[in-house]
Amino acid sequence: MHFWSYKLPLIIWTLMNFLPLSSFELTVKNTQLKPCKTNKRLCVTNPGDCDLRPPLSLQRTLNVSCSYQITNVGSSVSCDWGQGSDLQTDASLIFSSQNRVFHCGSIFNPAAGLNVTVRVKDFRTGLEVWSQPHTVHLWNAYKPSRPSGVSVLGSTEDSLVVSFSWYSSHDGRCRLRHRPSSTHMWTHVADSFPAPASHNLTYTIRNLLPFKVYRASVACRGTNGIWSDWSSDANGRTLDRKPSRPSVVCYRVEKTVSSTPLLHLKWKAPEPDETGGRILGYQVSVHPNEKIQNLTETEAVLEVQEGNSSATVRAFNTAGLGAAALLNITAEKRVTLPSVRNLWISSLFPGNQTLLVQWTFPSSSPSSPISHVSVEWREEKRPSASRWSRLDSAVTSAVIRDVDPDESYLVSVFPVFHQQCGPPQALAASLQLGALMEAVDLKVVGTNKTAVTIMWAWQRKSKPIRVKGYRVMLRSDSDTRTVPLWPDQRQHTFFNLTPNTEYSLLLLADGAAKSTVTVTTHYDEVPVVATAAPVLLLAVAVIVISILSRTAYKSHFFPPVSSPRLSTTGQWLMSPEPKKRFERSILKIRDFEVTDVVGNKSLILLSPKSRTSSEDSSLLSTSSPGKTSHVGPDVAFETGPITDEPSYRHGDGVYAARDSVRDDNCCSPQKGGDIDQREVAEKIQLQEFSFLTDFLRNPVPEVATRLTGGSYLICEMDYLANGCIRPEAAETTT
Structure with missing residues (x-):
């Protein structure tokens, strides 16, 4: 028991010195006070504080400061101290009076003097800290009521006029604070301004940004130096201001085959603090086309004419058009700039909320030197809100700061030479994932x-x-x-x-x-095959030429000859059992008889036209006996009286034909005059028989001579070629 009574205060004191203490404030209304049954001079908010008496080792100086305030619903006392604990602590105020307290709700009056003790308890360790009693005279600690009726009367491009009311029996001073509605950090006006008692006051907040919504509140203090609470917030918006600076613009001309050249314009969106106002859009005009377009993006693609032209880019908002950026596009000064290569983006999160952008330049030098490199980044959800960074041409990396972890960005990098920009390389990235x-x-x-x-x-x-x-x-x-x-x-x-x-x-x-x-990988025979291919092609060409040459030589020196074996006569001669007698009549003399105008019948005699040249006045004519008619260029017909012994003409001779035939395979010799028929047959040439065959097989339409019995001349070449003729005796008509 003695050990704990000695060591416990030291342990508590040591732990309390290492507690994470911070500034803390607590307000107690008079309606929250409760009396203590054991001590009639105490009023507490927690009945458990009535019976405790802190040891001296737990009492510490907490730099307590208290104020007294009277409101429409009652009175209250607020105390703050320079040291406190975190959110896992509990604090309470204990009020004691020098006299007996009959009613705790009435001790908060201007004439009262009270001692205030602060008790702080840590829930994690169960340890407590008690402050030393702090004496407060409520009249001197009176806290004025906060101003009311705060509103914004007017605004300009960079200021707001705030109006408010403050009721006090004595003159005092007031101060003001403001912040943009999109942030939570207040900006306090450095100097306070006088506030006469019970007056409506106005104050002008200056050096604000154009077209922004601001919140403002006011606090005032009396002669005792205690400030009132901050008033409720008043909202107001500043007016728009024309953009004061022109955009930074570059261009690139793209030549197409089927249409007019395309002008690519790209410009940097000015920051609000640079232009003095917001940007609603951009007005782009091209001369001499006189085309005007209103865009919200920071780039445009327009058709231009060949030759010199100019373009103007002006930012605008509700206040009007801003300063113009002028581009003179001269055909002679156009250069071709390459795009950067190997673009990649790395994230340095969570150690640093930045993106590292890296790239390289092409190995071949461009036609014109690069003056600088521009890096542009914009949120993918808001492409119109873009930001630029201009870097030296020798730099191959850039760091993008103040990146929102919840947004993804589109980063573009492109080289610039004066006002001409090269093709951009773009890549999407985020702080969480990098590229x-x-x-x-x-x-x-x-x-x-x-x-x-x-x-x-x-x-x-x-x-x-x-x-x-x-x-x-x-x-x-x-x-x-x-x-x-x-x-x-x-x-x-x-x-x-x-x-x-x-x-x-x-x-x-x-x-x-x-x-x-x-x-x-493939085998190494590919070169061998490639070397042998020409040799193979040459060998194939030689073989083909040899075959074609042999065919040509054979057809020229050895023409095809008809085979006698395929003829009818040849097949008959080669038959193992030929017929003893062939009864077919090849030529019938009566078929060659014609009737003249007198009614006499005569034979048609054929002879070559070698000695007749002037008698071909007609293709066919029927002459008197002993006359000659011509059919075609080489044939002549002779007609004569029918005799008992038929004859035929060949060349210059006329030969008789007899009835007698010796056997089936040859013709018996017949004599006409002193000429032997066999000798005549030997004189007959193959060419004459071919002519006779053609003539007999192709009847001439102009002759229109129909032979006796309604049959035409028929001659079989096979039989005539063998030199055998079996004419029959002509029948004599009566």
Whole structure:
């Protein structure tokens, strides 16, 4: 028991010195006071405070300050102290009077003098701290009532006029505070201003931003120096102001094949503190086209004419148009600027609420030097609210500060030469995830013996992960290569690989493999096949030419000859059992008889037209006996009287034909005059028989001579070619 009575005050004192104490204020109304049964001079808010008497070791100096206030609903005393505890503590006020208290609700009167003790208890440890009694004379601690009727009477571009009322029996002073409605931090006016007793007062708040809503409140104090509570807030909006500065504009001309050139304009949205007012939109005009457009974006694409032109960009709001930014677009001064490459954005969150933007320049130098690089970022939900940062041309990174963790941004980087801007490279990013793009769908699109070409795609990030960069690793048993991936690239080729080797391609996100593709390079026979191909083609060409030449030579020197074996006569001769007698009549002499105008019948005699040249006045005529008629260029008909012994003409001779036939295969010799028929047959040439055959097979329509019995001349070539003729004796008509 003795140990705890000695050690406990020391432990409590040590713990209380390490309690996280801060400023604390408590107000007690007279209706909340309760009397103590054991002590008639005490009034408390918690009956448990009546019986406790704090030891000296628990009493501390808390720098207590109290004020007394009279309101329409009663009176109250407010006390604050310089040290207190956090939200897990409980505080109470204990009021004691030098005299006996008959009614606790009446002790708060201007003539009273009270001792106030503050008790603070920590719920976590159960320890308590008691302040030393603080003496308060309520008349000297009187707190004026707060001002009322606060309102905004008028406003300008940068000021608000505030009106309020304050009722007091003595003159005093007042002070004012204000803040934009979108923030919670108050700005206090440095100097207080005099406040006569019971007067309506006005005060002008200056140095405000245009077209913003502000909140304002007022507090006043009397001669004792105690300030009243802050009044209720009054709301007011400042007026618009014309934009005072022109926008920073750059342009780029894009030439198209099928239409007029396109003018790309891009400008920086001025900050409100730079322009002196808000920006509702932009008026863009192009000369000499005289086109005027009102836009809310900070970029525009317009059609322009070839040659020199000019463009004007002016910001505007409800107060009117601001200063103009003028662009002189000269065809001779147009330059082609490249875009930046390998754009990537990393997040430094949560250590720092910033975004790190990095890029590189093309390896080839542009036609004109780059004067600076512009970095633009805007919220994706509010594309019109953009901000710019201008950097030196040698800088390849930028830091974007004051980034909202709950928003995603679109960041663009583009080079600028004077007023001409290059094509921008843009990438979406957020403070939580960094760049909002990820590489996917790695695949092989080309392979040979020493190279592999891969392709990938970029898409909006689908998983809530933060990646500082993507890479592709090509790996084999003896070789490993790694290349970084950038959003402006879609393809890469690995060269100098080993033929007929299996490689693994890994898509890495900060070292972690997302996907793997396997590929094998081709065999090394590809060059051998390529070398042998011309030789094979030459050999095929020689073979084809040889075949075509042989065919041409054969057709020229060895023309095709008809085979006698395929003829009717040849087939009959080669038959193993030929017929003993062939009864077919080849030529009938009576079929060659014609009737003249007298009624006499005569034979048609054929002879070549070698000696007749002037008698072809008609194709066919019927002459008297002994005359000659012509049919065609080489044939002549001779008609004569029918005799008992028929004859035929060949060349210059006329030969007789007899009835007698020796056998089936040859014709018996007949003599006409002194000429033997066999000798005549030997004189007959194949060409003459071919002519006779053609003539007999193709009757001439102009002749229109129908032979006796209604039959035409029929001659079989096969039989005539063998030199056998079996004419029959002509029948004599009576």
